[in-house]
Amino acid sequence: GQSLEQPSEVTAVEGAIVQINCTYQTSGFYGLSWYQQHDGGAPTFLSYNALDGLEETGRFSSFLSRSDSYGYLLLQELQMKDSASYFCAPTGGGNKLTFGTGTQLKVEL
Amino acid sequence: EAQVTQNPRYLITVTGKKLTVTCSQNMNHEYMSWYRQDPGLGLRQIYYSMNVEVTDKGDVPEGYKVSRKEKRNFPLILESPSPNQTSLYFCASSLRQPGTEAFFGQGTRLTVV
Numbered sequence: 001g002q003s004l005e006q007p008s009e010v011t012a013v014e015g016a017i018v019q020i021n022c023t024y025q026t027s028g029f030y031g032l033s034w035y036q037q038h039d040g041g042a043p044t045f046l047s048y049n050a051l052d053g054l055e056e057t058g059r060f061s062s063f064l065s066r067s068d069s070y071g072y073l074l075l076q077e078l079q080m081k082d083s084a085s086y087f088c089a090p091t092g093g094g095n096k097l098t099f100g101t102g103t104q105l106k107v108e109l
Numbered sequence: 110e111a112q113v114t115q116n117p118r119y120l121i122t123v124t125g126k127k128l129t130v131t132c133s134q135n136m137n138h139e140y141m142s143w144y145r146q147d148p149g150l151g152l153r154q155i156y157y158s159m160n161v162e163v164t165d166k167g168d169v170p171e172g173y174k175v176s177r178k179e180k181r182n183f184p185l186i187l188e189s190p191s192p193n194q195t196s197l198y199f200c201a202s203s204l205r206q207p208g209t210e211a212f213f214g215q216g217t218r219l220t221v222v
Contacts, residue, residue, distance in 0.1 A: 031208045042213035050208055091208055099152035
């Protein structure tokens, strides 16, 4: 079967670093994507990891460990505009993206 | 500009009245899909299409139909809407290769009364 776990809510202060963890079980796993969604908006793509290790894109980094079925999104130098929901989305067979319930990140002053 | 366009953005309808939500993309993507988003349940896939005339069920297909007659269009059809289909719907498209960015439409907020 398929399963996906990530924390429901994370709170951090502006300027801090936050890590959002994701564990998954996906048949025919290809890789792990991360999406950001602001309230009332559409999800937007942040990153994709197909191989183990860290991928860095500006203030955001994403990590994958295929052997542990685990990944995380690291957000540095948090800004108020980073307050949003973050979804990890494993890609399985047939390019099927599976989204979980997401992590709501609240950035406080 | 690369985009996925959904219409309408908002719709209130009555139980049993057939409706169609349109989705169109201008990126020549092979892969298109429909999701519904409900509080506490995240994004759940309804149907997806790997290419023209190729569609398959996602995780929550009951009560929905789709068609893919042209590459750019992927309409979602509710033949007999019910109140439990009140939700926020998103269409998405991507290249067929795994891991390529999925582009989402603006969303359609549907209320069935």
